[in-house]
Amino acid sequence: MALQSSQHLKSKTMPKIIDLQKTIYNSSNPTRKRLHQSRFGWVLKKIYKYSDIKKSAVEYGPGSGIYLNYLDKCNEVTFAVDIEEIYLDNIKKNISSYKNLHLLVDDIQNSKIVDRKFDLILCSEVIEHISNPSAAINNLFRSLNDGGIVILTTPQKFSILELCSKVALSPIIIDITRKIYKEPIEELGHISLLTSNSLHKIILESGFEVLEQKKLGLYLPLIAELGFDKFIVEIEKLLSHVHITWPLWTQCYVLRKS
Template sequence: MINTKTLEDLLSNTGDMCLKRRAREIVVSLSPQKNETVLDAGCGDGFYLHLLSKLCSARLVGLDDNPKALDLAKSYVKSKKLKLVEGSVMNMPFEDDIFDKIICSEVLEHLPDDVGGLREFKRVLKKGGVLTITVPSHNYPFLWDPVSFILEKVFGTHIKDGFWAGVWNQHIRLYTPEGLIQTVKKSGLKVEEVKVLTHYGLPFNHFLLNLGYRIRKSKTLPGSVTKSLSKFSSDNGGNRDLYHLFLKAVNFIDRLNDREFNLDTSTVGISLVAIKQRA
């Protein structure tokens, strides 16, 4: 059982409300047990592994094809039960049927063959094992990314990458709930639950996050300030500085998302839980 208070404390410095809700959904839906092995496929900087390392004693494995991302994960996640592996999610360097639970968060939209990727997840997942997926929604709210919304609706196009790409940045596709369900079914996995996440947000939210990321990575800020802005930090350090005022505003708006939306509601993300059937 996940300690929800500890989880909220760990997420307290996360300014990206979509990531925060996504992380909460992933951790709670998996609820790893002591003797289980959990894979984060496409782990990036290891944020989900960081959360799990603080919340459970399961064995953790992070896979990514970017060695720099793995170096970041190694620096952020302090756990003796963590193993980091370089490799592709399309051809994972693991035996069949070895993981109890798998995280596939914001990965499928980058794969030319998403069904093939899901079949690879199925291969390494134990029978009865759980796969939790999150993807960006094609039915995103206008205010979340007005630039992409207008380009798509009026001109039938979008910006593929860069600052103004917004929700489409480096993504081959976005998903609808039904489209994701059908994709998962084609892989042979059984769909257990589907949700849409984060309807309400700040106007131009994608661009605010991108700008904040660029400022934090520019190395123009003092090290102590940069650390205080990190999602890996749960030290609120007082409530008077500008960033924590921003967090308060974000959390105030995000409370409106504390509900289960109909699947046809415009949201930023979609989450899906699937299992590998025993028979």
């Protein structure tokens, strides 16, 4: 099972969460690894497609910072913004390896930096962790220059993985889940999951134009734990082909401020 941490856990848990975020992309379980790697691959392609070495980029909620190196290389100046300073402190340890990276503390729901305009914004796996996704998306719009791009990903509310996680990551079951995976496992911390229709409505009401959208990431309980990921991949292809995408975990968007 693919597992991600909350952006708003207590500071004492942060080192554990940072380690978890590094683990999930190289999991020994094929499905867990694929679910995160497929999202990573999709986001990376969009960073390369929409970045400009003469422009500015920002990532809200960078977590362990897996995208920052690519944003830094592809844009003139890059910002990493998070409400939790411990994430930024972790990134700061290696800041000398970046071309032109700046770290800012800010709350995406009540942003104080909306007047600092950007050309590209990455917001991946963030809005499900906050209480007001609508306010966050409105602030993303306000933070963009005209013609600017947002790369946005978030889980689907009724995806199979999210539904199964309510059981597998419950306080009673989570220790069993950890024993099965033999890897770091934490509760997801998803407090504001959205359906595709709900998110699309917020996006349009905020003023964005949708340039691209995609759903990806199928999880099938037991089959995933037994390691039969190739079978799951084929089922995902079939579901996508017939446009049955609600079971897929992640909804991905490229948005433009017209």
